[in-house]
Amino acid sequence: MMPQKIICRSCKHMLYCGDELVNPEEVISKYNRVCPECSKPLTLNPERVEVKKIQNNESSK
Ligand SMILES: [Zn+2]
Numbered sequence: 373m374m375p376q377k378i379i380c381r382s383c384k385h386m387l388y389c390g391d392e393l394v395n396p397e398e399v400i401s402k403y404n405r406v407c408p409e410c411s412k413p414l415t416l417n418p419e420r421v422e423v424k425k426i427q428n429n430e431s432s433k
Pocket of ligand 1 (some may be wrong): 382384408411
């Protein structure tokens with residue numbers, strides 16, 4: 373299991389947090405690509421949305 377977090381960079385609102393690895397694209401699509409908290413557009417640009425994969429080692433990639 374690799375817990376994953378997806379966070380709005382603008383307001384730090386947590387869009388997703390869970391044990392399942394999800395596609396960030398799908399998660400932001402569920403929010404209509406807009407942050408429900410600050411109404412900023414959500415894109416997969418790391419400046420907009422922070423995706424964290426919590427891993428024990430970083431050997432992959
Ligand atoms: Zn936000």
